[in-house]
Amino acid sequence: MKRLLLLFGVVALLVAGVVPLQAAPLDPGGTFRDDDGNVHEPSIEAIAAAGITKGCNPPTNDRYCPADSVSRGEMAAFLVRALDLGPTTVDYFTDDAGWVFEADINSLAASGITRGCNPPANDRFCPGGSVTREQMAAFLVRAFGYDDDGGGDRFDDDDDSLFAGDIDRLATAGITLGCNPPENSMFCPTRQVRRDEMASFLARAGELSPITPPVRCSVLPADNIWNTPIDDLPVDPNSAAYINTIGAGDTLHADFGSGVWPPGSNSPIGIPFIEVGPGQPDVAINYTAYGNESDPGPWPVPANAPIEGGPDAGGDRHVLVLDRDECVLYELYRAFPQGNGSWDADSGAEYDLTSNSLRPDGWTSADAAGLPIFPGLVTYDEVASGEITHAIRFTVDRTRNEHVWPARHDASSLSGSQYPPMGQRFRLKADFDISGYSAEIQVILTAMKEYGLILADNGSPWFISGAPDDRWDNDMLHEWDDIPGSAFEAVDVSSLMVDPDSGRVGG
Numbered sequence: 001m002k003r004l005l006l007l008f009g010v011v012a013l014l015v016a017g018v019v020p021l022q023a024a025p026l027d028p029g030g031t032f033r034d035d036d037g038n039v040h041e042p043s044i045e046a047i048a049a050a051g052i053t054k055g056c057n058p059p060t061n062d063r064y065c066p067a068d069s070v071s072r073g074e075m076a077a078f079l080v081r082a083l084d085l086g087p088t089t090v091d092y093f094t095d096d097a098g099w100v101f102e103a104d105i106n107s108l109a110a111s112g113i114t115r116g117c118n119p120p121a122n123d124r125f126c127p128g129g130s131v132t133r134e135q136m137a138a139f140l141v142r143a144f145g146y147d148d149d150g151g152g153d154r155f156d157d158d159d160d161s162l163f164a165g166d167i168d169r170l171a172t173a174g175i176t177l178g179c180n181p182p183e184n185s186m187f188c189p190t191r192q193v194r195r196d197e198m199a200s201f202l203a204r205a206g207e208l209s210p211i212t213p214p215v216r217c218s219v220l221p222a223d224n225i226w227n228t229p230i231d232d233l234p235v236d237p238n239s240a241a242y243i244n245t246i247g248a249g250d251t252l253h254a255d256f257g258s259g260v261w262p263p264g265s266n267s268p269i270g271i272p273f274i275e276v277g278p279g280q281p282d283v284a285i286n287y288t289a290y291g292n293e294s295d296p297g298p299w300p301v302p303a304n305a306p307i308e309g310g311p312d313a314g315g316d317r318h319v320l321v322l323d324r325d326e327c328v329l330y331e332l333y334r335a336f337p338q339g340n341g342s343w344d345a346d347s348g349a350e351y352d353l354t355s356n357s358l359r360p361d362g363w364t365s366a367d368a369a370g371l372p373i374f375p376g377l378v379t380y381d382e383v384a385s386g387e388i389t390h391a392i393r394f395t396v397d398r399t400r401n402e403h404v405w406p407a408r409h410d411a412s413s414l415s416g417s418q419y420p421p422m423g424q425r426f427r428l429k430a431d432f433d434i435s436g437y438s439a440e441i442q443v444i445l446t447a448m449k450e451y452g453l454i455l456a457d458n459g460s461p462w463f464i465s466g467a468p469d470d471r472w473d474n475d476m477l478h479e480w481d482d483i484p485g486s487a488f489e490a491v492d493v494s495s496l497m498v499d500p501d502s503g504r505v506g507g
Contacts, residue, residue, distance in 0.1 A: 029216025029324060031055075032064040033275065034381040040066065040196035042210030043203035049211060052081045052202055056195070066196035067384035073101035073127035075136070076114070078198065079143050080104040082206055085111050092116075093125040101127060113142045133179070134163040134189035136201065141166040144205050146173040155187040163189065175204045217327035217353055219375050219390070224356050224503045225406050225496060226375045226390050230425055231450045236490035241418040242426075246396045247461045248486040254477040255395075255459075256378060256466030260310070267313060270468035272306035273320035273374055280323070285332070289346035293363040293409075299330045299350070303341050316457075318366055319343070320374050327353045331366035331373055356504040359408045367393075368457040369422035370408030376454055378466035383440050388447035395459030396420060405494065406503045411458060420455055425491040427452035432487045438476050445480070452491060461485070 031048045032055060035041045044064055047053050055061025056068065070078075073096070079085070085107040092109040093116065096102045105125050108114045116122025117129065131139070140146070149165055150172035158164045167187050170176050178184025179191065193201075203210065220226050236242070256270030285297030301321050308318040319335040334346040349365035351372050359370050367373050376393030400419035403410040407423025428448035437445060444464075453464075462485055496505040 026211070026213040027325070028214045030213030032062060034063045034384070035066045035196065036216050038066050038196055038385065040200045042212045043200040043208070044196060045211035045213055046203045046208040047199050050082070050206065050208060052078055053199070063381070064195060066194065067386070068195050069130040069192040070136070070195055070198045071127065072117070072125060072129050072131055073099055073105060075131050075139055076104040076108045076127075077101045078202060079113060079139060080107045082202060083111070083143060093123060095124040096127045099127045113139060130192045132190050133187060133193055134158065134161045134167060136193045136198070137166040137170045137176070138163045140175060140201060140205055141169050146170060148172045155185060157186045158189045161189045175201055217324040220353055220503065221356055223505055225493065225505055226454070226503065228496060228505045229450045230427060230452045230491050230493055231430065233495065234492050236424070236492040238417060239490035242420040242424065242490045243485050243488060245398060245418045246420065246485050248484060250461045250485050252462050252464060252480045252483045253460065254466065254480070255463040256468055256472070257474045257477050258468070258470045258472040259474065265310065267310040268306070268468035270466050271308045271318050271320065271373060271377060272468050273322055273377070274302060274305050275322045275324060276300050276302065277323070278325050284342040285348055286342060286344045287347060288344050289334070290364055294347045295350040301330060301332070301343055303337055307335060318373060319345075322374060329353055329372060329374055333366040356502045358406055358501055358503055361408050361501070364409045368409060368411040369403060369455065371406065371423070371454070371456055373456070373465070376456060376465060378444055378464065380467070380469035380471050383443045386443060388443060389451065390447070391425065391451045391454045392444075392447060393456045393465040394453045395457045395463045395465070396455060396461045397458065399455065399458055405497050405500055420490065422455055424455045425452050425493045426455070426488045427491050429487055429489055437479050440476060441479050453488070
């Protein structure tokens with residue numbers, strides 16, 4: 001039976017499964033923008049509503065970082081908020097001075113829930129250390145007072161764990177099921193606890209009702225060509241010629257990452273985007289080159305919207321604005337902010353993300369292929385979630401003066417059949433071994449096998465498009481520098497087309 005323990009006179013905030021009332025209904029997608037579709041999202045929303053979590057990127061706090069490991073400092077904060085533990089003037093540890101969670105750590109120690117990280121002295125807390133699943137069990141058992149071990153030996157892999165008894169008590173209380181569903185014969189005691197898993201542990205311990213937010217706007221319909229697997233489609237007859245022209249020996253390059261390039265510049269690595277809400281005012285968009293193939297403003301483009309390459313950049317200077325409330329995407333090419341709040345741009349396109357409609361044939365967009373850019377970007381959050389479910393944008397240096405569905409535009413004077421047309425789909429060959437790459441890189445490479453790449457612009461060969469993010473590990477992104485173009489093949493997607501003016505796939 002789950003119960004809340006009154007520790008040292010502390011009155012717990014969470015009782016009888018009651019979640020504090022929210023001031024207003026949740027917006028589509030909920031509190032955080034990086035947990036959509038996560039199996040633990042209802043628990044994340046529950047602990048957010050209860051005030052147990054605030055987010056992971058202060059002061060904005062619009063992300064939860066579900067795939068990150070829980071630090072010991074974060075664990076202290078979670079439990080102090082869950083149990084409404086009061087402050088203490090005693091400083092228990094020597095290694096937490098200056099940490100944002102120092103007060104929470106001391107409160108947790110005063111309650112007897114933590115003892116330290118270096119027995120027997122226990123004068124350190126190791127606030128930056130990651131919490132393992134066995135340590136999590138001990139924290140929750142002490143915090144919530146679980147004392148029934150159900151006869152013990154619930155799992156096959158915790159016999160040597162110092163916390164085996166706590167693990168059995170946690171399982172008997174129904175807070176954990178195991179780590180290898182559906183058998184759940186294992187607990188994985190030494191594995192680090194992820195923040196999304198921790199939300200579910202805390203929600204169960206506090207008897208919080210799950211909260212499922214309204215579905216956030218998706219990026220194009222599920223039956224759109226961008227979101228359709230192509231792993232079982234036939235190889236294009238011109239595949240070998242295309243690969244050789246692009247460069248069979250040239251290798252992949254992540255055209256995104258953390259920080260800036262070159263060093264000392266103000267140029268983030270990748271194509272940035274910004275999300276706006278209903279309060280963002282519309283501003284005038286003035287087209288300077290391809291206005292006859294562009295969608296008119298006004299658009300809700302903030303004056304400080306990030307520009308590809310930074311504010312001083314030459315080149316494409318893409319600006320991408322995503323309004324998830326209205327389900328609309330706005331994209332500009334060679335965009336320049338003006339002093340009156342308006343924007344000048346060579347071209348621009350507006351996309352209804354609930355629609356499969358394509359632009360008029362022959363029209364450009366913010367991209368040479370006349371396609372949207374954002375649906376093809378690799379983002380940190382989706383990689384951290386463990387899955388990419390869309391095709392990925394990439395560039396090559398020479399293209400044909402033709403385009404194939406779903407592209408609407410081309411930008412070349414070359415007519416040879418060896419040159420790939422805009423919109424051509426490619427995929428990483430099924431037998432290419434990805435097992436030696438980091439888990440995050442495997443997520444991207446798996447998407448390249450299942451959903452493939454879409455040729456969208458002229459540029460450097462095999463450059464893969466993504467959004468800049470300070471959380472990217474640039475060294476990790478260089479792991480695939482050894483993957484040659486010969487590992488790819490062109491794909492014929494024509495069998496999926498039901499209407500040349502629609503991105504909807506048949507079947």
